[in-house]
Amino acid sequence: NAGVTQTPKFQVLKTGQSMTLQCAQDMNHEYMSWYRQDPGMGLRLIHYSVGAGITDQGEVPNGYNVSRSTTEDFPLRLLSAAPSQTSVYFCASSRTNRSPLHFGNGTRLTVT
């Protein structure tokens, strides 16, 4: 099993550009989520999904969109990138609400 796979590992965008961060898991986990990590802030929840077709906002959802058309995939879309979205992004999944989260290796995004 590959676990949670995030692509790309690194990305540089210009302000106003759009892009999609990809996340896929092969463990048949119902729950998937996106976090961003900023220095001195820990990890903060952006969006999450408890199953295909179901998504909800986390703590810092503004500027990001998500969809969950399949159990395996949970892409994160930046519609118009801003320098404030410079961060490291983590995707995570869990089999049940009592199971530990499995994290991807992160995407480092820089917006200039």
Next chain:
Amino acid sequence: AQTVTQSQPEMSVQEAETVTLSCTYDTSESDYYLFWYKQPPSRQMILVIRQEAYKQQNATENRFSVNFQKAAKSFSLKISDSQLGDAAMYFCAYRMNSGGSNYKLTFGKGTLLTVNP
């Protein structure tokens, strides 16, 4: 809203010695999980240890153990016989086990641990 506080932004320890990382949290729930995650320079998030609030016995994983004080809402991590590979950022995290939000983790801001040879 639940909050998690790690009051030590940085800690250091000599190799082979013991270090304790502090974590406090605020919640009105009685059913929850607490976690410690390790993030080495590789950026990978690694689960170190977890504790279910209903279990009174402190969790232990090899050289890692916790001191869980539910009434005080404290959840410290003790690393015994510290090794160079323990150097990392450590995050304390909380997850509620009831209601619609019971998948979400709330993280502290992290403690950067340095291990000196």
